[in-house]
Amino acid sequence: MIVMTMENEQEITVAATIEQIPVISDFIEHLMSLADFDSRKIMEVQLALEEACTNVAKYAYPGKDGTIHIVARVHGDRLELIIEDEGTPFDPTSHTVDLSQDDTKDRPVGGLGIHLIRCYVDRMSFEFRDGKNVLTLVKKKA
Amino acid sequence: MDINQTSIDNVPIVSVSGRIDGNTYQDLETILNELIDQNKSDIVLDLEGVVYISSVGLRVLLATQKKVRPRKGEVKLVSLQPFVREVFEMTGFTRLFSIYPNQGEALRGAKL
Numbered sequence: 473m474i475v476m477t478m479e480n481e482q483e484i485t486v487a488a489t490i491e492q493i494p495v496i497s498d499f500i501e502h503l504m505s506l507a508d509f510d511s512r513k514i515m516e517v518q519l520a521l522e523e524a525c526t527n528v529a530k531y532a533y534p535g536k537d538g539t540i541h542i543v544a545r546v547h548g549d550r551l552e553l554i555i556e557d558e559g560t561p562f563d564p565t566s567h568t569v570d571l572s573q574d575d576t577k578d579r580p581v582g583g584l585g586i587h588l589i590r591c592y593v594d595r596m597s598f599e600f601r602d603g604k605n606v607l608t609l610v611k612k613k614a
Numbered sequence: 615m616d617i618n619q620t621s622i623d624n625v626p627i628v629s630v631s632g633r634i635d636g637n638t639y640q641d642l643e644t645i646l647n648e649l650i651d652q653n654k655s656d657i658v659l660d661l662e663g664v665v666y667i668s669s670v671g672l673r674v675l676l677a678t679q680k681k682v683r684p685r686k687g688e689v690k691l692v693s694l695q696p697f698v699r700e701v702f703e704m705t706g707f708t709r710l711f712s713i714y715p716n717q718g719e720a721l722r723g724a725k726l
Contacts, residue, residue, distance in 0.1 A: 490636045490637065491637065493635060493636040493637050494635075494637050497635075512697070515665075515666055515697055518666070519666070519668055519701070522635060522636055522668045523668060523669055526636050526668070526669070526670065529636075571705060571706040572706070573706075576676065576679050576680055576683055576710050577680060577683065579676060579710060584669035584672055584673070584705055585668070585669040587704070587705060588668070588669055588701065588704065588705065591704045
């Protein structure tokens, strides 16, 4: 369900499942297009958001259903995304992945998502607040 | 995402277009696993039509590469578009795969 709260702010709540990724991608594409972000920046944010939401879908609610709540807000040349879930506490900002191995067999298969979030946003911060994981991502227009 | 599968001289060529994301990666994974089950060693994966790939797609490619390497085979990638190439560079995947400008170059030297 998408809710318009202010002119430059929208929020959406979806089930925490992989199947909802296209809904989330369409949601952010629409908002960023209205705010005149170029198509490349939109794709970068879609990737960061997909990675963040995939982590929630896969790990936040083991054995039970849950939701992801996203608030997207544009302030001037900045997009701020607040991604909340009520699942298992998990701070993605505390995780790093070693990408130095050139040999395929030594390369870990996981951990790439958090690395990609870092690559494609200008700021990433986390807090566990009122029983919720709250991940904030910021992307500048230029 | 659309996937088209052909072969030249018994080397499978998988051409993908669209987005490889959390909602589509399983289709690609299924086709690549079928080729593994058929004991293929080299696989040419043409990504000319792919505009977007997320980590789930990268994992499928890495998992396939890990399966063909012990057979002295290789997943050969063709025609990476700018955003996809950048994702490969950001994750160090350009060091894990051979990348070719077209199918002909990738097929040169491919094992049957």
